[in-house]
Amino acid sequence: MNAASPAPAAQPIPVFDLHCDTADRLSWQSLSGSLRKAAGMHFYGPGDEARARRGAGAAPAGCRQLARNHGAISVEKVGATPWAQCFACFVPDELSPEEAVAFEAHVSAYLADQVAACAELGAVAVTRASQVRPLLEGAPAGEKGARLVAVRTIENARLFAADLGLVERLARQGLLMASLSWNAAGPLASGHDTHEGLSATGAAALGEMERCGVVMDVSHLNDECFADVAARARRPFVASHSNSRAVCGHLRNLTDDQFRCIRDAGGVVGLNYCTRFLVDGARGEAGRAVTPAQIMTHIEHWLDLDGEDVVALGGDLDGASVPDCLADAAAMPAFQQALLANFGEAVTRKLCYGNALAFFERMELPA
Numbered sequence: 014m015n016a017a018s019p020a021p022a023a024q025p026i027p028v029f030d031l032h033c034d035t036a037d038r039l040s041w042q043s044l045s046g047s048l049r050k051a052a053g054m055h056f057y058g059p060g061d062e063a064r065a066r067r068g069a070g071a072a073p074a075g076c077r078q079l080a081r082n083h084g085a086i087s088v089e090k091v092g093a094t095p096w097a098q099c100f101a102c103f104v105p106d107e108l109s110p111e112e113a114v115a116f117e118a119h120v121s122a123y124l125a126d127q128v129a130a131c132a133e134l135g136a137v138a139v140t141r142a143s144q145v146r147p148l149l150e151g152a153p154a155g156e157k158g159a160r161l162v163a164v165r166t167i168e169n170a171r172l173f174a175a176d177l178g179l180v181e182r183l184a185r186q187g188l189l190m191a192s193l194s195w196n197a198a199g200p201l202a203s204g205h206d207t208h209e210g211l212s213a214t215g216a217a218a219l220g221e222m223e224r225c226g227v228v229m230d231v232s233h234l235n236d237e238c239f240a241d242v243a244a245r246a247r248r249p250f251v252a253s254h255s256n257s258r259a260v261c262g263h264l265r266n267l268t269d270d271q272f273r274c275i276r277d278a279g280g281v282v283g284l285n286y287c288t289r290f291l292v293d294g295a296r297g298e299a300g301r302a303v304t305p306a307q308i309m310t311h312i313e314h315w316l317d318l319d320g321e322d323v324v325a326l327g328g329d330l331d332g333a334s335v336p337d338c339l340a341d342a343a344a345m346p347a348f349q350q351a352l353l354a355n356f357g358e359a360v361t362r363k364l365c366y367g368n369a370l371a372f373f374e375r376m377e378l379p380a
Contacts, residue, residue, distance in 0.1 A: 283327020
């Protein structure tokens with residue numbers, strides 16, 4: 014799909030991104046030694062260990078502060094773009110459900126402290142989807158607008174297997190979305206490393222999430238678990254960071270039938286910037302060289318599947334190797350110009366924030 018190039022938008026187009034791993038990266042060095050050992054990683058993000066050895070990692074600007082860091086998402090790198098970010102607490106497969114409870118509590122508390130520390134810079138945490146639109150589209154007269162809106166989510170919520178009551182308690186605290194697996198077999202569901210389906214506990218977790226208004230995220234589910242969720246779900250669900258398997262054959266990507274299933278249920282799908290999920294064989298230098306045109310092939314394919322109201326962003330920043338053209342939040346304005354030139358302003362606004370925001374607003378339960 015190609016549209017005539019419009020005049021650039023007068024103001025930066027807001028962003029509502031459905032997935033990043035920044036919260037883990039910032040909080041990792043303050044985790045207990047036992048949790049880091051259980052997770053099997055002393056450092057989290059690329060470059061963190063090397064910088065720490067040089068002394069840079071110990072500095073607040075290294076990999077610990079939301080205001081400014083060497084990762085992909087910070088208040089500094091967001092700049093003038095109004096930005097709502099789903100900050101996932103990524104729970105490693107190596108953690109037991111009980112360890113995952115402590116892990117999630119630490120990561121979420123650290124993120125909350127960082128957002129609070131950046132309040133004067135325009136960072137704000139929300140607990141309901143209805144709070145987001147005024148912050149992204151303009152504060153009321155006389156009030157200071159937000160630069161970075163933090164939305165709380167979980168990737169691989171295996172902690173629910175330790176206590177299903179956590180779903181309701183975390184929902185009351187502002188958890189808006191969670192997935193049930195990463196790549197391996199888990200106590201709730203399984204990723205593409207396996208062919209196991211949704212467990213009985215996972216089915217119970219899905220029901221509890223729907224009751225409490227926590228959106229189900231099917232990214233990382235294998236095809237068997239996706240089918241189980243689709244058969245059981247009574248509310249729309251999302252794939253927060255998945256691409257088109259028809260364009261790039263990685264199993265982490267969605268088949269056309271899966272995309273249609275999400276579309277028909279009223280959900281959204283976030284475009285993942287991970288190079289391996291964008292272009293077959295794109296690793297190393299080839300991955301860094303992936304172009305906006307190659308990335309937009311996934312969008313074009315989904316638009317051909319009547320996905321104009323489905324496509325969204327789910328960059329997986331700070332959690333994956335990504336192209337240079339989308340290396341961090343500071344690259345978004347240039348990417349938006351490419352989107353505007355190819356799809357026009359209406360579709361670009363839907364893709365960058367409109368579809369995701371409207372979805373979460375629809376999914377919000379009465380207070």
